[in-house]
Structure formats: C-alpha cells, structure tokens
Amino acid sequence: MIKVLEDLVDALSTLPAIGKKSAWRLAVHLMERPKDEVASLADAILRAREELTRCKRCFSYSEKEICPVCESSSRDQRCICVVEKAIDIFAIEKVGRYRGVYHVLGGVLSPLNGITADKLKLKELKDRVILENPGEIIIGFGGSADAETTALYIARIFRDIDIKITRLARGMPAGMELEYVDQLTLSQALNERTEITYGNE
Amino acid sequence: MIKVLEDLVDALSTLPAIGKKSAWRLAVHLMERPKDEVASLADAILRAREELTRCKRCFSYSEKEICPVCESSSRDQRCICVVEKAIDIFAIEKVGRYRGVYHVLGGVLSPLNGITADKLKLKELKDRVILENPGEIIIGFGGSADAETTALYIARIFRDIDIKITRLARGMPAGMELEYVDQLTLSQALNERTEITYGNE
Numbered sequence: 481m482i483k484v485l486e487d488l489v490d491a492l493s494t495l496p497a498i499g500k501k502s503a504w505r506l507a508v509h510l511m512e513r514p515k516d517e518v519a520s521l522a523d524a525i526l527r528a529r530e531e532l533t534r535c536k537r538c539f540s541y542s543e544k545e546i547c548p549v550c551e552s553s554s555r556d557q558r559c560i561c562v563v564e565k566a567i568d569i570f571a572i573e574k575v576g577r578y579r580g581v582y583h584v585l586g587g588v589l590s591p592l593n594g595i596t597a598d599k600l601k602l603k604e605l606k607d608r609v610i611l612e613n614p615g616e617i618i619i620g621f622g623g624s625a626d627a628e629t630t631a632l633y634i635a636r637i638f639r640d641i642d643i644k645i646t647r648l649a650r651g652m653p654a655g656m657e658l659e660y661v662d663q664l665t666l667s668q669a670l671n672e673r674t675e676i677t678y679g680n681e
Numbered sequence: 682m683i684k685v686l687e688d689l690v691d692a693l694s695t696l697p698a699i700g701k702k703s704a705w706r707l708a709v710h711l712m713e714r715p716k717d718e719v720a721s722l723a724d725a726i727l728r729a730r731e732e733l734t735r736c737k738r739c740f741s742y743s744e745k746e747i748c749p750v751c752e753s754s755s756r757d758q759r760c761i762c763v764v765e766k767a768i769d770i771f772a773i774e775k776v777g778r779y780r781g782v783y784h785v786l787g788g789v790l791s792p793l794n795g796i797t798a799d800k801l802k803l804k805e806l807k808d809r810v811i812l813e814n815p816g817e818i819i820i821g822f823g824g825s826a827d828a829e830t831t832a833l834y835i836a837r838i839f840r841d842i843d844i845k846i847t848r849l850a851r852g853m854p855a856g857m858e859l860e861y862v863d864q865l866t867l868s869q870a871l872n873e874r875t876e877i878t879y880g881n882e
Contacts, residue, residue: 483744
C-alpha cells in the first residue's frame with residue numbers, strides 16, 4: 481500500500497526470528513519515534529558493519545587489525561581457546577573467568593553441509609601454533625556430534641607437536657549451541673576441561 | 682568490549698520486544714551478512730522515517746500529502762472509518778472487505794493518562810465531517826473501556842448533525858487491541874456494525 485513502509489517491513493523480515501507481523505510492529509514503532517533516534521539506529525547498523533572487521537590473529541570481531549583481547553598484556557597469550565563462532569567469545573567473556581586468548585574457527589566440520597577443513601580457520605590455527613608455540617589449546621565447542629569430530633580432528637593436527645590440548649568438560653548439554661548455555665554450566669565446563677589424547681580414547 | 686558492536690546492541694535493544702540477548706543475536710546476524718544487504722536495511726529504516734508523512738486528510742501514513750486510500754476513486758469517500766492508530770488501517774485493509782476511507786484519531790480518550798480530546802484528531806474529524814458531509818462514520822476501535830467512552834464521545838459530537846454513526850459489532854474480544862484481532866473476527870465485526878444512538882442506550 482505504501483512503498484517505503486513495505487520496503488522497510490520486507491527488510492526487517494530478513495532478520496532472524498522476525499516474522500512479517502513482528503516486522504510490521506517494529507516498522508510502525510520506528511515511524512512513531514523521533515527522527516534522530518531512528519537515524520542513530522540506522523547509523524549504528526551501518527557503522528558496525530562498516531567498521532567492524534576481523535582480528536588478523538584470532539578472527540574475532542575487532543575495530544582494529546588486532547582485537548583488544550589479543551593486544552592485552554593482562555591476558556595469557558599462550559593459552560588459546562578455539563571457538564566455533566565469534567559470538568561464543570562473548571558468552572565466555574561474560575563468565576569472566578577465562579584469561580587466555582581465542583581462535584575463531586568459523587564453524588565446525590560438517591562434510592554433508594559442505595563445511596570441509598579448508599572452509600575453516602584450521603590451517604591458520606596450525607600456522608599460529610607453530611609460530612607462537614602456546615602452552616595449551618582449549619577446544620571450546622558446543623556438544624554437537626560435528627563439534628566432537630572437529631575436536632578430534634584438531635587433536636590429530638597437533639599429534640606431532642608438543643602441546644597440551646584440552647576441551648571443555650562434558651558438562652555441556654548435548655546438542656545445545658554454546659551461546660545458549662547458562663553461565664554456571666559454562667564456568668564448570670571451563671574448570672573441568674579434560675585433555676584429549678589422540679588415539680587412546 | 683568492542684564499541685561499535687555494543688552501540689549497535691544498545692540501539693537494537695530500544696526496539697519493542699527486543700531484549701539484550703535478541704539484540705546480540707540480531708547484531709551478530711547483521712555482521713555476518715553482506716555489506717550491501719546491511720546497508721539496504723539501514724537505508725530502508727532511514728527512508729521510511731524520512732519520507733513517510735501523515736495524510737493531511739485522514740492522518741494515516743502516506744508518502745504524499747494525500748494517501749492512496751483518500752485519493753482512490755474506487756473507495757467510498759463518503760464512509761469514514763475512525764481508527765485509533767494508523768496500524769489499525771493495515772489490519773482492516775488485510776480483511777479486504779472495507780471500501781470506505783479512514784480517519785486516524787491518534788489514540789482514544791484516557792484523561793488519567795493525559796490523553797484529552799485536544800490531544801486527538803477529534804476537531805479535525807468534526808471539521809472534516811462538516812466539510813465533506815459523509816453518509817456514515819464507522820467507529821473502528823478495539824474493545825477497551827477508554828475506546829467505548831471515546832465512541833460515545835464521538836457520537837455526542839455529532840448529535841446535532843444528520844449522519845449515521847456505527848461501530849464495529851461487539852464481537853470484538855474485550856480488552857484486546859484491534860491490531861491483534863484475527864481476520865474472521867474483524868470481518869464479522871465489520872459486517873455486524875451497529876448504530877450508536879446517543880442518549881437512549
């Protein structure tokens with residue numbers, strides 16, 4: 481009926497968990513707000529997408545070439561927690577107990593869905609480990625079968641390298657994505673992380 | 682941790698029914714989408730807010746001085762449906778049965794909340810009726826007590842003017858906002874609208 485409004489509803493409908501009805505409500509809400517408030521929302525969206533890049537070392541979100549965690553002298557740069565997605569880092573940081581750094585893999589192996597080793601930052605992880613020689617790699621994945629496979633795959637990559645590889649305790653609820661886990665469970669899983677010894681499981 | 686991302690989460694959190702967690706998920710989703718898709722969302726928000734104005738006749742959303750419904754020769758310009766909010770028009774249009782035009786009041790009378798007659802487009806409605814001399818006013822409100830009061834108030838405004846004033850059938854679920862009503866109920870309520878005769882209720 482009114483093109484600019486329909487365009488907005490269509491654009492909002494592309495967001496996750498926003499259906500046509502929610503999109504209408506959001507659109508109408510925005511139309512009732514002061515122009516400068518609406519402009520600052522649009523600006524926040526644009527700026528975040530424009531200015532946010534990936535840390536060249538850990539592939540987390542960053543405004544600079546190297547992210548604040550990688551740059552921080554108060555973090556243990558020799559302990560690398562490998563996570564599936566950048567959002568997982570925010571979940572771990574919220575617990576406030578982890579003092580090491582991260583490596584964002586970009587997913588877990590899932591050959592049936594076309595996610596093979598070359599689609600993930602696995603080579604980058606290996607290169608980084610060889611270059612930096614860290615003391616420990618913590619595999620910080622959720623509890624899916626693909627995540628298990630990927631954990632073992634990583635352990636195998638480093639079978640000839642003298643490095644301690646641990647994973648989050650199996651306290652993780654099976655099949656649940658890391659970002660949905662409550663803080664207590666995540667904290668326990670960090671504490672009880674166990675070493676993966678490739679070949680004698 | 683990362684300012685542009687936190688700014689975006691804060692901005693998204695101001696939207697209705699979007700909590701902190703949903704805002705994070707939306708923000709991360711946006712960061713993973715192509716830049717042009719994100720830019721077009723921001724643009725749709727800005728453009729809708731900039732270009733959308735209010736129809737000078739019915740106060741519905743419009744891109745021009747007069748909205749498409751008011752301009753349409755296929756609509757019955759002598760039947761005016763008075764609604765609380767512009768979004769209510771979309772609900773009625775979706776039913777696809779109403780062929781008249783609208784008048785957006787901007788709310789219903791609610792003196793305790795400071796919404797007095799002068800805050801609503803009541804004077805504009807009276808002026809419009811005197812100028813246009815329509816055959817019927819349909820009061821298309823939800824079922825709240827304030828809406829009932831406002832319906833009677835409108836009937837009183839026109840007590841000395843020869844005009845048929847009807848309201849949506851009482852099939853409306855009590856206390857529910859018009860925009861949430863299912864289409865069948867709304868359709869029945871349109872069909873069974875009843876005349877308000879001021880003074881002998």
